[in-house]
Amino acid sequence: MSTRSEIIRIGDALLRERGFNAFSFSDISRALQIRNASIHYHFPTKTALGLAIIAEYEERFARLRKSLKDRPVMEKLEAFFNVYIAAKEENKICLVGSLATDFYTVDAEIQEALGNIVQQVLNWLISILEEGKAQGRFFFNLPVRTKALMITTNMIAALQLTRITGKKDFKEIKQTLINELIHKQ
Amino acid sequence: MSTRSEIIRIGDALLRERGFNAFSFSDISRALQIRNASIHYHFPTKTALGLAIIAEYEERFARLRKSLKDRPVMEKLEAFFNVYIAAKEENKICLVGSLATDFYTVDAEIQEALGNIVQQVLNWLISILEEGKAQGRFFFNLPVRTKALMITTNMIAALQLTRITGKKDFKEIKQTLINELIHKQ
DNA sequence: ATTTGTCTACCTACTGATAGGTAGGTATCT
DNA sequence: AGATACCTACCTATCAGTAGGTAGACAAAT
Numbered sequence: 406m407s408t409r410s411e412i413i414r415i416g417d418a419l420l421r422e423r424g425f426n427a428f429s430f431s432d433i434s435r436a437l438q439i440r441n442a443s444i445h446y447h448f449p450t451k452t453a454l455g456l457a458i459i460a461e462y463e464e465r466f467a468r469l470r471k472s473l474k475d476r477p478v479m480e481k482l483e484a485f486f487n488v489y490i491a492a493k494e495e496n497k498i499c500l501v502g503s504l505a506t507d508f509y510t511v512d513a514e515i516q517e518a519l520g521n522i523v524q525q526v527l528n529w530l531i532s533i534l535e536e537g538k539a540q541g542r543f544f545f546n547l548p549v550r551t552k553a554l555m556i557t558t559n560m561i562a563a564l565q566l567t568r569i570t571g572k573k574d575f576k577e578i579k580q581t582l583i584n585e586l587i588h589k590q
Numbered sequence: 591m592s593t594r595s596e597i598i599r600i601g602d603a604l605l606r607e608r609g610f611n612a613f614s615f616s617d618i619s620r621a622l623q624i625r626n627a628s629i630h631y632h633f634p635t636k637t638a639l640g641l642a643i644i645a646e647y648e649e650r651f652a653r654l655r656k657s658l659k660d661r662p663v664m665e666k667l668e669a670f671f672n673v674y675i676a677a678k679e680e681n682k683i684c685l686v687g688s689l690a691t692d693f694y695t696v697d698a699e700i701q702e703a704l705g706n707i708v709q710q711v712l713n714w715l716i717s718i719l720e721e722g723k724a725q726g727r728f729f730f731n732l733p734v735r736t737k738a739l740m741i742t743t744n745m746i747a748a749l750q751l752t753r754i755t756g757k758k759d760f761k762e763i764k765q766t767l768i769n770e771l772i773h774k775q
Numbered sequence: 776a777t778t779t780g781t782c783t784a785c786c787t788a789c790t791g792a793t794a795g796g797t798a799g800g801t802a803t804c805t
Numbered sequence: 806a807g808a809t810a811c812c813t814a815c816c817t818a819t820c821a822g823t824a825g826g827t828a829g830a831c832a833a834a835t
Binding site: 560 | 687690695708739745748750766
């Protein structure tokens with residue numbers, strides 16, 4: 406793995422563990438056993454690193470959507486939840502939750518990039534919900550975008566709140582969302 | 591108003607706007623037109639200030655619960671949502687959401703205090719939900735604590751996500767929660 | 776009534792640590 | 806020779822925090 410992608414990997418981990426303002430280039434350089442200035446060689450500014458982290462998510466996200474394109478809708482829903490389950494396994498929160506808290510402290514470019522990825526996540530979930538409903542596998546009466554907002558906010562904050570109340574609550578929230586979706590009434 | 595409570599007020603505003611690691615004693619001293627060292631006179635450490643901000647919430651929260659003790663359950667539910675509506679009016683997030691993101695960067699004392707206030711909020715909402723259900727005013731099939739977790743996570747992340755997608759979405763989420771609660775099935 | 780001491784709530788002036796960032800040099804590979 | 810990927814050495818700004826001083830309010834002692 407290249408140093409550049411290692412920096413992104415560690416930066417992402419720190420971002421979702423501690424927030425954008427609570428990690429430094431030094432944290433990354435220490436972890437990689439290289440000098441601080443070497444991080445700046447790959448990413449001139451912290452904003453540039455932030456943008457690269459978000460771009461990485463966009464690429465992974467596009468690949469994931471593509472690979473699931475012709476899979477059953479239930480598998481897609483599982484993939485959606487797996488993003489959050491994987492984060493919980495590491496006691497991390499999600500990118501959107503982390504940067505939403507820090508929103509007014511980051512550069513406009515990051516705010517914009519975050520806006521784009523939020524749109525993509527919401528649109529993905531909307532398409533999953535629509536497909537599942539059309540196939541008679543998912544049940545909900547709310548407008549589909551509203552339903553997507555409800556599920557997304559549940560998952561974002563579930564990662565955060567259950568840092569405090571415990572992982573059992575995270576599983577409860579996740580399972581409740583799935584049950585409500587796949588069971589009539 | 592005393593300098594001490596002004597410091598808490600401004601500290602709370604900054605905490606919920608930018609996060610714990612993105613505000614400094616200088617931000618507060620500048621706003622109050624006093625010197626940095628004077629903030630340290632009232633709060634020896636940033637942790638002490640954080641604890642005082644949380645303690646202020648506990649006091650306000652206890653007063654609110656007491657004042658609503660004999661009021662109709664619908665009024666109590668409104669008061670619960672008003673906490674988040676008021677935050678949204680200022681584009682701020684809630685204390686719990688902010689500190690959950692910063693959780694692993696703050697002292698254990700703050701983590702503990704945060705745990706206590708989360709318990710209090712959840713227990714309050716649980717008691718409201720129980721009362722409303724017993725009176726035939728609220729409808730839900732989930733275990734009451736699960737329902738409380740769902741509503742709380744929706745509101746915490748609604749404040750965060752709608753910094754990005756807009757206030758209209760916040761209102762949509764809030765109204766959906768109320769509608770689902772007060773309408774059968 | 777005046778002095779004295781104590782307390783509160785600030786102040787100036789500083790510290791060491793760390794932040795993000797830069798200039799310029801060097802080893803290696805093609 | 807030039808590009809790549811590092812390095813040393815440094816910069817300025819800011820951070821939380823400290824030492825020690827002071828003006829004013831108040832109360833007790835003289």
